[in-house]
Amino acid sequence: MHLVKKIINYLNQKKLPLLITTGVLIWYYFSLPNILFDEPTATVLDSAEGHLLGAQIAEDGQWRFPKSDSVPHKFKACILAFEDQQFYRHPGFNPVTISKALVDNLEAGKVVRGGSTITQQVIRLSRKNQERTYVEKLKELILATRLELRYSKEEILALYASYAPFGGNVVGLDMASWRYFSLPPYQLSWAESATLAVLPNAPALIYPGKNKELLRQKRNRLLHLLFQQGTIDKLTYTLALEEDLPAKPYDLPQIAPHALQYINKSHRGKRVQTSIKYRLQQQVNVLVNQHYALQKQNEVHNLAVLVLDVKQRKVISYVGNAPTDNAHQKDVDVIQAARSTGSTLKPLLYAAMMDKGELLPQELVADVPTVIAGYNPQNFDESYSGAVPANRALARSLNIPAVRLLQQYGLERFRDELRAFKIKDLKFSASHYGLSLIVGGAEGSLWDLCKTYAGLAGTLTHFNETSSEYYQNEFIEPSLLANEEVKFGDLKREKMVYGAGSIWLTFQAMKEVNRPQEDEAWKFYDSARQIAWKTGTSFGNRDAWAIGIDKNYVVGVWLGNADGEGRPELTGLNAAAPLLFDVFNLLPKSEWFATPYDDLMTRELCQKSGAIAGNYCPVTSQLVVRSKYDKMPCVNHKLVHLTRDGQYRVNSSCESVSNMIQKSWFVLPPLEAYFYKNSQADYQPLPPFKSNCMQGNENRMDFIFPKNNSIVYLPKDFDGQKSEVVLKIAHTNPTLHVYWYVDENYLGVTKEYHELAIQPAPGMHIITALDDYGNEIKTKLEVRE
Incomplete structure (x- = not known):
């Protein structure tokens, strides 16, 4: 106490x-601020391997990289020898050097020598280089001791290397190394490291042609000191003395400028390690330069390439534009730009319909002149196939079958399903797009389309690799960040959008697309790479797309003009596809997708029509989606009764049963048959009835033009004469006469080739065609001038 x-x-x-x-x-x-340096820094982009891809200058106009955590060995040895040989022994200041500097300065009557340690110099840099007075020196000394208590020696060295001035607007070792030697700091030689070590002491010496000899002398003195200390040997010292000083400054690498632009939006002023593969990015850049040189001859000035790793869902190459000029918007990142999607959404519709059991892989779909509510879709080559298997329609990218299938599936229904893919620029209602949605009436970016196809590929791969389950976040945004983990969500038995079976069947169809001319024989090589791919060409040849998928990679290519100008020969097949396959050739070869048997089943289908086999069909077994099918059996095969020689059809009204033969006959509706037989030489129309036979009501003819509710314009020519409308029908029996009427007014008769030119008055008209047997068809036509 x-x-x-x-x-x-x-x-x-x-x-x-x-x-x-x-x-x-x-x-x-x-006394020491929590944040020593708050100056803005450059945005720096590194590859997955750590190589510099590019950088964007700091907001204050200084080339200042974000702080580095370490200092390369050679530069550390140089800077310690030149600036602070007692660095690891003093507490932040060196009394001996301070005393010597004080004596020299008093004798000279001015400041001729500094006694600052590296720690004190860090403090001076953080205080924005205050005026060099004895009071300021005392403050620096006190703060330096405080700095030593907060940070390790290595951290202090890193601060110095990151914020020391190196001449002009170059700040920090990282930037100085690239600016003066075009190398990362850890690759600098002893001479280069020594040159940079003496610069913060006199940064003005770096300017080309100015004080060059003084800079050389300072560097060589430092090299001699390193030799005396035993840091470098005699041979290294001798060779270092022979190295030249830096000449004019180098430009920073610009290997992925548009990726830098994209990253800068969310990581401004930071050093970002991306998932981009350095070597691949360089190789893709070379390909882009080569293809751009060809395309600009057709006045096509912009293109973009995106490569995704499906498994990691990471970007491994990002080329946002061609090496064009400012006049052609070289800085526009086309990967993120909204463009007409062309035909790139068609595979989604085919997958959707197969997934619901509403379409079979090789089911015939109509490809005939079509008018739906005034909309008249056209195939790219303006031809018609009559009827075509669904998988071939997709492989050939036919517009008319796609539009008819979309109408059948439901525009609103399909538009709602597309929301699952998170295509940002596809933001309007179904009524806004109409049926043109499936042939380029919507907009999307190369980023979102590649993301969508990567999600499809991932769905299929994950289904096969798990117990036939689906991740709930398969259509996740791809990542450009090396260390960001992509999370696919939970596994469930229920599919999010389309099942693995429908995706696999869609990819099988896309694999059969005819490749560019130089790669046409790919099927004949066992080592050929299997790729599911889709091209697209927007209206007016403004956009050319090609997107390819295999098990591990998605490659997307877009070509066009950023200002929307279309060019002849700018098509997905001619312009984009060759670059697509060149990029795929740079990637490791992948195995093809495993067959998802748990989501498929074998079904007997009609060999000719691809529909569910009926009673009279030649049958084949095929894999189809494991789904409920409410479809009618094949209606294209009919059992017909013929005379013994097969020349005529007969029935009991004109022939005894004993004289008849029965045969299964493949029959298409008249309009489909009219075009189908032009490309399918083996198609045989039904034989005519024997002359004395009674005939039932059969659909014998159909309009080729005009389709119901068509609108035509009849301008006048140079002579003031009004243009004509050519009426045209297809008939199953070309030997019959067809009688033509417009609004109950008889116009004439045709036989075999049923075409008739007329000049109707403006307004609404009813066109009627009647054949010898009384079969009648009608259509509405609006004429405008």
Whole structure:
């Protein structure tokens, strides 16, 4: 108890000194700012391997890289030898060097020598290089000791290397190394490291042609000191002396400028390690340059390439535009730009219909002149196939079958399903797009389309690799960040959009697309790479697309003009596809997708029509989606009764049963048959009835033009004469006559080739065609001038 009282009395007597001491200690503790350097830094982009891809200057116009965590060995040895040989021994200041500097400066009557340690120089840099007075020196000394208590020696060295000036607007070792030697700091030679080590002491020496000899002398003195210390040997020293000084500054690498632009939006002023593969990015750049040189001859000035790793869902190559000029918007990142999707959404519709059991892989779909609510879709080559298997329609990218299938599936229904793919620029209602949605009436970016196809590929791969389950976040945004983990969500039995079976069947169809001319024979090589791919060409040849998928990679290519100008010969097949396959040739070969048997089943289908086999069909077994099928059996095969020689059809009204033969006959509707037989030489129309036979009501003819509710314009020519409308029908029996009427007014008769030119007055008209057997068809036509 007595001791406690003595202590209390002592403290009361020493209260003022204790308060002063406590105050000084508190001030000392908080004297150093929590953030030493708050200057803006450049945005720096590195590849997955750590190589520099590019950088964007800091907001204050300085080339200042974000702080580095380490200092290369050679530069560390140089800077310690030149600036602070006692760095690892002093507490932040060196009394010996300070004393020597003080004596020299007093004798000279001005500041001729500094005694600052590297720690003090870090403080001076953080204080924006205050005027060099003795009071300021005292502040730096105190703060330097505080800095030593907060940071390790290595951290202090890293701060110095990151914020020291290296001439002009170059700040920090990282930037100086690239600016003066076009190398990362860890690749600098001893001579190069020594050159940079002497620069912060006199940064003006770096300017080309100015004080060059003085810079050489300082560098060589430092090299000699390193030799004397035994840091470098005689041979290294001798060779280092022979190295030239830097000449004019180098430009920074610009290997992925548009990826840098994209990253800068969310990571401004940071150093970002991306998932981009350095070597691949360089190789894709070379290909882009080569294809751009060809395309600009057709006045096509912009293109973009995106490569995704499906498994990791990471970007491994990002070329946002061609090496064009400012006049052609070279800085526009086309990968993120909204463009007409062309035919790139068609595979989604085919997958959707197969997934719901509403379409079979080789089911015949109509490819005939079509008018739907005034909309008249056309195939790219303006031809018609009559009827074509669904998988071939997709492989050939036929517009008319796609539009008819979309109408059948439901425009609103399909538009709602597309929301699952998160295509940002596809933001309007179904009524806004109409049926043109499937042939380029919507907009999307190369980023979102590649993301969508990567999601499809991932769905299929994950289904096969798991217990036939689906991730719930398969259509996730791809990542450009090397260390960002992409999370696909939970596994469930229920599919999110389309099942693995429908995706696999869609990819099988896309694999059969005819490749560019130089790669046409790919099927004949066992080593050929199997790729599911889709081209697209927008209206007016404004956009050319090609997107390819295999198990591991998605490659997307877009070509066109950023200002929307279309060019002849700018098509997905001619312009985009060759670059697509050149890029795929740079990638490791992947195995083809495994067959998802758990989501498929074998079904007997009609060999000719691809529909569910009926009673009279030649049958084949095929894999189809495991789904409920409410479809009618094949209606294209009919059992017909013929005369014994097979020349005529007969029935009981004109022939005895004993004289008849029965045969299964493949029959298409008249309009489909009209075009189908032009490309399918083996198609045989039904034989005519024997002349004395009674005939049932059969659909014998159909309009080729005009389709119902068509609108035509009849301008006048140079002579003032009104143009004509050519009426045209297809008939199953070309030997019959067809009688033509417009609004109940008889116009004429045709035989075999049923075409008739007329000049109707403006307004609405009813066109009627009647054959010898009384079969009649009608259509509405609106004429405008």
